[in-house]
Amino acid sequence: EIKSSAEIPCVSQPKGFFFPSCCPPDVVVWPRSVEEVSALAKICHHHCLPIIPFGTGTGLEGGVGAVEGGVCFSLRNMDRVLDVHQEDFDVTVEPGVTRKALNSYLRDTGLWFPVDPGADASLCGMAATSASGTNAVRYGTMRENVLNLEVVLADGTIIHTAGRGRRTRKTSAGYNLTNLFVGSEGTLGLITKTTLRLYGVPEAMVSAVCTFPSVQAAVDSTVQVLQAGVPIARIEFLDDVMIDACNRFNSLSYPVAPTLFLEFHGSEKSLEEQVTVTEEITRDNSGSDFNWARDAETRGRLWKARHDAWYAALALRPGCKAYSTDVCVPLSHLPQIIVETKEDLVLNRLTGPIAGHVGDGNFHCIMVMDPNDQDEVTRVQEFTERLARRALALDGTCTGEHGVGLGKRALLREEMGPMAIEVMQGLKATLDPKNLMNPGKVL
Amino acid sequence: EIKSSAEIPCVSQPKGFFFPSCCPPDVVVWPRSVEEVSALAKICHHHCLPIIPFGTGTGLEGGVGAVEGGVCFSLRNMDRVLDVHQEDFDVTVEPGVTRKALNSYLRDTGLWFPVDPGADASLCGMAATSASGTNAVRYGTMRENVLNLEVVLADGTIIHTAGRGRRTRKTSAGYNLTNLFVGSEGTLGLITKTTLRLYGVPEAMVSAVCTFPSVQAAVDSTVQVLQAGVPIARIEFLDDVMIDACNRFNSLSYPVAPTLFLEFHGSEKSLEEQVTVTEEITRDNSGSDFNWARDAETRGRLWKARHDAWYAALALRPGCKAYSTDVCVPLSHLPQIIVETKEDLVLNRLTGPIAGHVGDGNFHCIMVMDPNDQDEVTRVQEFTERLARRALALDGTCTGEHGVGLGKRALLREEMGPMAIEVMQGLKATLDPKNLMNPGKVL
Numbered sequence: 001e002i003k004s005s006a007e008i009p010c011v012s013q014p015k016g017f018f019f020p021s022c023c024p025p026d027v028v029v030w031p032r033s034v035e036e037v038s039a040l041a042k043i044c045h046h047h048c049l050p051i052i053p054f055g056t057g058t059g060l061e062g063g064v065g066a067v068e069g070g071v072c073f074s075l076r077n078m079d080r081v082l083d084v085h086q087e088d089f090d091v092t093v094e095p096g097v098t099r100k101a102l103n104s105y106l107r108d109t110g111l112w113f114p115v116d117p118g119a120d121a122s123l124c125g126m127a128a129t130s131a132s133g134t135n136a137v138r139y140g141t142m143r144e145n146v147l148n149l150e151v152v153l154a155d156g157t158i159i160h161t162a163g164r165g166r167r168t169r170k171t172s173a174g175y176n177l178t179n180l181f182v183g184s185e186g187t188l189g190l191i192t193k194t195t196l197r198l199y200g201v202p203e204a205m206v207s208a209v210c211t212f213p214s215v216q217a218a219v220d221s222t223v224q225v226l227q228a229g230v231p232i233a234r235i236e237f238l239d240d241v242m243i244d245a246c247n248r249f250n251s252l253s254y255p256v257a258p259t260l261f262l263e264f265h266g267s268e269k270s271l272e273e274q275v276t277v278t279e280e281i282t283r284d285n286s287g288s289d290f291n292w293a294r295d296a297e298t299r300g301r302l303w304k305a306r307h308d309a310w311y312a313a314l315a316l317r318p319g320c321k322a323y324s325t326d327v328c329v330p331l332s333h334l335p336q337i338i339v340e341t342k343e344d345l346v347l348n349r350l351t352g353p354i355a356g357h358v359g360d361g362n363f364h365c366i367m368v369m370d371p372n373d374q375d376e377v378t379r380v381q382e383f384t385e386r387l388a389r390r391a392l393a394l395d396g397t398c399t400g401e402h403g404v405g406l407g408k409r410a411l412l413r414e415e416m417g418p419m420a421i422e423v424m425q426g427l428k429a430t431l432d433p434k435n436l437m438n439p440g441k442v443l
Numbered sequence: 444e445i446k447s448s449a450e451i452p453c454v455s456q457p458k459g460f461f462f463p464s465c466c467p468p469d470v471v472v473w474p475r476s477v478e479e480v481s482a483l484a485k486i487c488h489h490h491c492l493p494i495i496p497f498g499t500g501t502g503l504e505g506g507v508g509a510v511e512g513g514v515c516f517s518l519r520n521m522d523r524v525l526d527v528h529q530e531d532f533d534v535t536v537e538p539g540v541t542r543k544a545l546n547s548y549l550r551d552t553g554l555w556f557p558v559d560p561g562a563d564a565s566l567c568g569m570a571a572t573s574a575s576g577t578n579a580v581r582y583g584t585m586r587e588n589v590l591n592l593e594v595v596l597a598d599g600t601i602i603h604t605a606g607r608g609r610r611t612r613k614t615s616a617g618y619n620l621t622n623l624f625v626g627s628e629g630t631l632g633l634i635t636k637t638t639l640r641l642y643g644v645p646e647a648m649v650s651a652v653c654t655f656p657s658v659q660a661a662v663d664s665t666v667q668v669l670q671a672g673v674p675i676a677r678i679e680f681l682d683d684v685m686i687d688a689c690n691r692f693n694s695l696s697y698p699v700a701p702t703l704f705l706e707f708h709g710s711e712k713s714l715e716e717q718v719t720v721t722e723e724i725t726r727d728n729s730g731s732d733f734n735w736a737r738d739a740e741t742r743g744r745l746w747k748a749r750h751d752a753w754y755a756a757l758a759l760r761p762g763c764k765a766y767s768t769d770v771c772v773p774l775s776h777l778p779q780i781i782v783e784t785k786e787d788l789v790l791n792r793l794t795g796p797i798a799g800h801v802g803d804g805n806f807h808c809i810m811v812m813d814p815n816d817q818d819e820v821t822r823v824q825e826f827t828e829r830l831a832r833r834a835l836a837l838d839g840t841c842t843g844e845h846g847v848g849l850g851k852r853a854l855l856r857e858e859m860g861p862m863a864i865e866v867m868q869g870l871k872a873t874l875d876p877k878n879l880m881n882p883g884k885v886l
Contacts, residue, residue: 087666088773088804110670130615141613143622144587159863163840166858168771169803170584171840172573172626174847174855174885175867179586179622183615200672223530227553229643229709231674266672269716277710328611330531360612361531397606397614404617412617415609420602423874424618430869442617 025052025066030077034150034158034192037073041190042156044071050439051154053186055095055125060324061405063129063185067440073190075124081105082193090147090167092195095124111198114139117401118307124191130183132401134306137359138233138265139199141401146182150193154432167195180427185403186438188431202265205233206275207299208290210262210282211255215239216335217285218258222358223331224281230274234263235359236306239342242313242353249312250305255288260358261306263299309355313366316351321371325384327391328362328400337390341365344386348379362400385411404442412442468495468509473520477593477601477635480516484633485599487514493882494597496629498538498568503767504848506572506628510883516633518567524548525636533590533610535638538567554641557582560844561750567634573626575844577749580802581676581708582642584844589625593636597875610638623870628846629881631874645708648676649718650742651733653725655701658682659778660728664703665801666774667724673717677706678802679749682785685756685796692755693748698731703801704749706742752798756809759794764814768827770834771805771843780833784808787829791822805843828854847885855885
């Protein structure tokens with residue numbers, strides 16, 4: 001099935017913005033099997049056509065833009081859930097399967113896949129971008145949860161990164177190809193299957209909201225909760241601006257202050273203990289009483305508010321566009337970087353509510369701007385770079401989970417240093433000597 | 444400091460055995476800094492001399508043998524613990540630091556590093572071999588716990604796999620070089636520093652021993668414990684032969700039957716619940732009452748018995764030598780492979796007690812043999828290959844944690860398939876074009 005690119009949905013970007021506008025491919029193909037993907041890749045390889053893998057297009061760093069034209073491989077027609085192994089806690093999925101689709105498929109098994117980047121992304125796409133999200137503090141990121149990948153290389157070769165059909169929980173057999181492709185953002189190959197670790201659905205879950213007098217108090221609570229060994233499932237920070245936006249967008253009435261959204265998973269008894277320990281810690285740090293969400297519906301409402309952060313931010317300034325940037329630092333540096341970042345936003349008259357996976361030291365600024373105001377767009381761009389450099393200066397990374405894509409290539413160089421970049425370039429050249437796989441991204 | 448190889452300790456192997464005998468290097472160097480490692484590597488590179496990294500020499504697949512001669516880099520003089528960050532749960536260590544040395548250094552911080560392969564291996568060596576062990580079911584393997592590596596490449600270039608000084612809990616910045624070097628067994632570079640995740644020391648620990656009527660019952664219990672979401676810290680299987688050997692070696696009196704050694708970590712309250720749930724499950728599977736080890740001393744005795752498995756196995760036949768082989772399969776295939784393996788051992792008149800990290804589907808056969816009995820040595824070799832192929836036929840791997848080293852290169856090819864092997868060879872050629880880094884290993 002081959003169609004012209006006019007039919008592929010494409011998120012339009014503000015003109016002249018620092019990350020490029022739509023960049024449609026020349027052709028879109030919808031292969032239905034790995035054999036078709038391989039055959040199409042061979043054609044592209046022969047004719048030196050760029051190959052752009054496309055899952056759901058929910059990435060945030062411009063990873064699916066066809067900056068050099070070429071062929072977009074939309075993999076949504078390969079959408080089978082294969083081989084659920086209940087006793088072994090694993091499943092294999094094709095690239096058209098999204099995380100929500102998988103979890104509804106698994107509903108009757110007592111198992112679930114917890115990695116949750118917010119968007120209903122495809123799981124192979126999540127592997128490609130090394131996605132994580134709110135549950136990573138407890139369950140890890142894609143890096144820890146992918147057991148095997150089927151990959152089509154630039155020349156059409158099909159490989160299985162852990163060997164065909166293998167799905168052990170651990171292995172020390174040869175180089176870790178799986179984790180070389182996880183996070184490679186489509187620049188090393190097309191992921192056509194991923195085998196994932198699953199988890200038992202917790203017996204019970206409870207969520208809560210807690211307000212703090214300062215960013216420091218919220219982060220101190222987080223560190224102490226982790227030190228106490230509480231196996232917290234989610235611990236999300238929202239700054240006052242973000243909470244204000246959520247209140248407006250979702251008709252809520254949380255106090256406008258630094259806030260933690262918390263979630264606990266476990267048995268009824270263990271929840272009780274987790275909550276008691278956490279409440280003691282937050283109280284010692286002058287946190288408010290917990291605002292509870294116990295039943296599934298109330299919890300759903302709470303997390304919808306968190307997941308709607310993007311739309312809530314956009315609604316602050318109707319007609320504007322948004323760009324969400326993310327950085328990650330060691331936990332102890334979070335208060336400093338968040339406080340400095342908030343000062344920077346005020347100083348530069350920018351709207352950038354902050355929300356983050358504070359248990360991992362990772363946070364986002366959702367930059368809301370008028371795309372027609374070139375001055376503001378420039379100020380956002382400069383702010384984004386300052387934020388990344390602030391993270392780099394604090395032993396951090398310029399991207400905790402969004403990836404490098406198009407916009408952060410220069411920052412990646414600063415982060416890794418020239419020799420490590422040279423190694424990455426060497427790996428890229430080995431696996432894709434013609435530079436056809438998603439060219440212009442990452443490196 | 445440069446000495447002749449006569450001074451380096453070398454575990455002697457039985458003559459004519461299928462994994463090679465001692466293979467000493469031509470020269471041993473003891474660099475004291477990364478700059479010295481780099482300078483020495485440059486000399487080796489210039490003169491095309493093989494480079495063999497050496498930590499503690501506790502690997503099990505012949506990884507430190509100098510099969511092509513060359514220069515052994517003993518890194519034990521670089522033994523500083525650097526930069527403990529208590530709030531961030533991370534530490535950086537040089538290659539001379541062993542896991543026991545690190546944990547005693549950390550004693551007053553309330554933190555510990557849980558990965559425990561049994562031997563008191565160096566942590567950089569554990570990173571190089573992707574070690575795991577008894578705690579992996581709860582805390583993961585080295586793959587999940589290494590945040591950054593300093594690596595000297597074959598030509599002396601120094602890189603930091605996650606960028607110099609970076610130590611975030613997650614990142615999506617560029618290719619995952621860290622996990623390319625983890626498990627590369629010294630064939631891609633010399634690891635001169637590793638930054639590790641640390642964990643809070645659990646408030647309480649308790650261990651127990653439980654005996655089962657069959658392998659199936661022990662494995663079923665394991666699967667159900669994991670399904671129930673019990674965050675078990677250790678769940679180790681020992682077969683009847685292994686238990687018998689442990690009883691003799693450590694003057695214990697456990698029933699001679701399939702057995703689980705269990706350990707629970709958590710708060711007092713959570714232990715209570717974990718234990719209750721686990722006891723219910725083991726009872727439902729006809730397990731014995733728990734034999735408890737509550738205080739540190741009794742627990743120490745129990746785990747000493749487990750860790751002494753190698754010596755206990757050797758003591759079964761005085762004057763013999765041992766070789767421990769390991770495979771890993773999906774949990775549900777464990778009963779079948781263990782039962783078939785035990786039949787194979789009996790049929791071929793071989794002594795091979797079985798012990799394994801059953802929560803991960805990983806187990807070892809400790810093959811005890813008379814090195815002068817060529818017929819027995821051949822039978823061991825053939826058995827080892829049959830065991831690995833049995834694992835491969837059950838979606839498994841020929842090595843869960845010992846690595847490929849010298850002995851499992853042919854099996855690795857069967858496991859990965861020719862195209863994935865070609866990719867690995869490409870990566871090796873890119874990073875080490877002269878094939879100087881630990882030649883003859885892995886590929």
